[in-house]
Amino acid sequence: xxxxxxxxxxxxxxxxxxxxxxxxxxxxxxxxxxxxxxxxxxxxxxxxxxxxxxxxxxxxxxxxxxxxxxxxxxxxxxxxxxxxxxxxxxxxxxxxxxxxxxxxxxxxxxxxxxxxxxxxxxxxxxxxxxxxxxxxxxxxxxxxxxxxxxxxxxxxxxxxxxxxxxxxxxxxxxx
Numbered sequence: 001x002x003x004x005x006x007x008x009x010x011x012x013x014x015x016x017x018x019x020x021x022x023x024x025x026x027x028x029x030x031x032x033x034x035x036x037x038x039x040x041x042x043x044x045x046x047x048x049x050x051x052x053x054x055x056x057x058x059x060x061x062x063x064x065x066x067x068x069x070x071x072x073x074x075x076x077x078x079x080x081x082x083x084x085x086x087x088x089x090x091x092x093x094x095x096x097x098x099x100x101x102x103x104x105x106x107x108x109x110x111x112x113x114x115x116x117x118x119x120x121x122x123x124x125x126x127x128x129x130x131x132x133x134x135x136x137x138x139x140x141x142x143x144x145x146x147x148x149x150x151x152x153x154x155x156x157x158x159x160x161x162x163x164x165x166x167x168x169x170x171x172x173x174x175x
Contacts, residue, residue, distance in 0.1 A: 003140045003157035007123040011158050012104040013078075014050055015091055015117070016151060018061040018068050020110035021127060024147035037067045040147055046155030047075050053164050056098055060087045062113055088116040108154055110134060110146050125154050 019025050022043060028036040050057050058079035059072055065082065072080040078098075084090045087109075095105055103122035107114070110130035115137065118124040124138040127150035135141055140157070142150040159165040 001141055001143070003123070003125075003154070003161060005161040007139055008106070008158045008161035010104050011055060011106045011123055011162070013056040013058075013095065013098060013100050014106045014108070014154070014158070015058055015060050015094070015121075016107070017087075017109040017111075017114050018059055018065075019063060020130070020146040021108050022059075022071075022147060022151060024145065025110070035065055035067055037065065037071075038147060039071055040149055040152065042149050043147075043151035043155075044071075044075055046152035047077070049159060049168050050155050051076065051078070052168070053159060053162070055158070056094075056100070058094065060084050060090050060094075060117075062087070086116075087114065088120060091117055091121075106154070106158065108142075108151060123158075126150075 016022060022039055023037045047057050056078035058077050060081045062084055068082060079094055081090050102120055105121045106123035106125060107117045107121045108125040109118050110127055112131060112133060118138055125140045126134050126138045127142050127144060127146040129145040142153040144150040144153050156165060
């Protein structure tokens, strides 16, 4: 499934859920109470390319995790909101702060808590293993699962629609 170019070409901000989008949704907690998550480096590169293209990228998640804070810092994300119950209101505040309207915003989510955003943004996206209710309501479904390249797939589609993908490939090919 191709990302609708008329939706992707105007995207200026990408917001992402974490568990089930940037990760496979699993949470590992060891006997000492240390939490671990597995992130895809390909998703990370996709995020960096969006940021390098001037597109704001951030996280809005209902859970709190030091692991997420660390990953967000590594990627130099535009914003990070954890412990959020009303994700739509949170995204509205980010859009207002950045003077970006909902049509210029993409969101990738995977579960019911994400529906309030997914039904309001210009480009609603989901990994292929998202909840059925989410898959029924988004504009685009990645053929990759959460934590397995879905975010990278979204980033490529947006950058291709904006005519920026090939310049990144050329730049990275030349070292």
